[in-house]
Amino acid sequence: MTHLELVDSAPREEDGPFSAGTPLPHRLPPGRHGIPANLVTEHQRLRLIAAMGEALAEHGYAGVTTTHVSERARVSTSTFYKHFGNLWDCVLAAYVATADRLCERIEAACSATEPPLSGLAVGIEAGLAFVAAEPAAAQLICAPAPLEATAIAAARRLLIARLAGMLRRSRGGESGNGPSGIDERLIDASLAFLCSRIGAGEVERLAELGPELTALLDRPRRAAA
Amino acid sequence: MRPEACAAAGEALQVETEARAPTPDATVREGEMEGALQVVGEVGYRAASVRAVLEYSGAHRKQFYDHFDSLEDCFGQAYEAWIERLGVDLLEAALGAGGWRESVQASLVRLFEFVIERPAIARALFLEVQVAGGAALAKHEEATERLGAALDSVRAEIAAAEQPPDATAFFVVGGIEAAICDVLAEGNPNRVWDALPELMHLTAGSYLGNEAAEEAFEEAKRLRERPAGEGEGR
Numbered sequence: 001m002t003h004l005e006l007v008d009s010a011p012r013e014e015d016g017p018f019s020a021g022t023p024l025p026h027r028l029p030p031g032r033h034g035i036p037a038n039l040v041t042e043h044q045r046l047r048l049i050a051a052m053g054e055a056l057a058e059h060g061y062a063g064v065t066t067t068h069v070s071e072r073a074r075v076s077t078s079t080f081y082k083h084f085g086n087l088w089d090c091v092l093a094a095y096v097a098t099a100d101r102l103c104e105r106i107e108a109a110c111s112a113t114e115p116p117l118s119g120l121a122v123g124i125e126a127g128l129a130f131v132a133a134e135p136a137a138a139q140l141i142c143a144p145a146p147l148e149a150t151a152i153a154a155a156r157r158l159l160i161a162r163l164a165g166m167l168r169r170s171r172g173g174e175s176g177n178g179p180s181g182i183d184e185r186l187i188d189a190s191l192a193f194l195c196s197r198i199g200a201g202e203v204e205r206l207a208e209l210g211p212e213l214t215a216l217l218d219r220p221r222r223a224a225a
Numbered sequence: 226m227r228p229e230a231c232a233a234a235g236e237a238l239q240v241e242t243e244a245r246a247p248t249p250d251a252t253v254r255e256g257e258m259e260g261a262l263q264v265v266g267e268v269g270y271r272a273a274s275v276r277a278v279l280e281y282s283g284a285h286r287k288q289f290y291d292h293f294d295s296l297e298d299c300f301g302q303a304y305e306a307w308i309e310r311l312g313v314d315l316l317e318a319a320l321g322a323g324g325w326r327e328s329v330q331a332s333l334v335r336l337f338e339f340v341i342e343r344p345a346i347a348r349a350l351f352l353e354v355q356v357a358g359g360a361a362l363a364k365h366e367e368a369t370e371r372l373g374a375a376l377d378s379v380r381a382e383i384a385a386a387e388q389p390p391d392a393t394a395f396f397v398v399g400g401i402e403a404a405i406c407d408v409l410a411e412g413n414p415n416r417v418w419d420a421l422p423e424l425m426h427l428t429a430g431s432y433l434g435n436e437a438a439e440e441a442f443e444e445a446k447r448l449r450e451r452p453a454g455e456g457e458g459r
Binding site for chain 1: 268269270271272300349351352353355356357358366369389390391392394395396397398399400402403404406407410411420423424426427429430432434435438442
């Protein structure tokens with residue numbers, strides 16, 4: 001199986017002017033801008049990754065092409081192929097980048113809270129805020145991967161394992177109670193649930209789903225009163 | 226699942242009760258539809274072609290276009306027919322079992338048997354439908370709702386103060402489908418049996434809480450470990 005790691009692909013301070021949470025400009029200024037070539041290349045790659053989710057949301061897996069992605073990223077198709085071997089490589093990069101951003105948001109929100117018992121609700125709230133802010137990218141990580149994209153299926157398993165680990169920690173223990181594998185199923189179900197809500201056009205209502213999703217994740221593990 | 230809920234879902238599926246001999250043309254059409262699902266499940270929706278469907282079914286191009294406007298049309302009609310048949314099959318398995326938990330398990334066992342017997346068709350029905358979108362995806366959503374409604378029948382046995390969230394059926398059906406997609410994407414459909422205890426835990430726990438979840442988990446584990454051919458399911 002393809003070995004993948006969810007790496008930190010978000011821009012860092014040392015990455016240069018396209019980092020530290022600043023919105024990505026649609027394209028660099030034309031002409032002589034004095035920006036180093038490696039930063040220009042990185043900027044193109046980030047634009048392509050961002051464009052992938054949007055192009056998928058518009059055309060779906062059935063219709064999306066490298067041309068759609070390149071046009072959205074305002075680069076040529078040949079530039080696309082300098083960065084990615086094929087469409088699925090770019091989908092994978094977008095998947096991993098989005099999955100990392102989601103996990104970072106949840107971890108940051110949970111680490112800012114004191115009692116571990118509130119971790120679940122806080123994490124879900126942060127996750128839902130991310131999904132509501134980036135529905136196209138979120139749909140990419142919530143929906144099952146198509147047959148052709150085997151590496152994405154592997155990346156999805158890693159994401160689920162990572163989120164399941166967070167879910168276990170939210171209960172105050174690394175391993176949690178009860179049989180193993182249950183938390184992975186709960187995360188699977190949560191992603192499917194969110195996918196269906198985004199698909200139904202309920203993006204604006206996502207933030208309201210926090211208490212319901214918290215109850216859904218909590219109920220199978222909670223002992224009867 | 227409660228018999229009346231399953232029966233209602235079955236009626237909604239318009240089950241054909243009178244067996245009639247199919248005409249030769251209907252047999253060809255049926256073969257083309259099966260071919261569309263099989264090919265999509267083998268190579269993916271994006272790479273599927275009418276030519277590959279014809280090779281699988283043995284039909285001629287003219288026959289294909291007499292029956293369908295396009296490959297997309299064929300896939301959509303095939304999807305509708307097969308997802309409804311599978312839905313009826315699962316509900317029938319549920320009706321043959323005792324209580325709600327037993328009927329959920331019987332349906333899952335039937336679903337797993339289908340996944341193992343027809344992995345390519347299962348990939349088309351559960352994975353590639355997300356790629357195809359359109360009419361097929363709408364049928365997928367309808368089937369999900371019907372199965373969810375059958376699962377929800379257990380609410381009648383739960384006290385008002387203990388009712389699970391409204392979205393429980395969506396949540397559970399989504400979790401079951403995701404587990405199936407996972408083994409299909411991995412290319413090892415037999416591994417689906419490993420998920421049975423966890424999915425029973427998810428289903429029973431989401432509606433009835435932890436105690437029922439633990440019981441359902443252990444019961445499913447025993448069933449999974451039983452030698453093939455002994456009793457229910459495998």
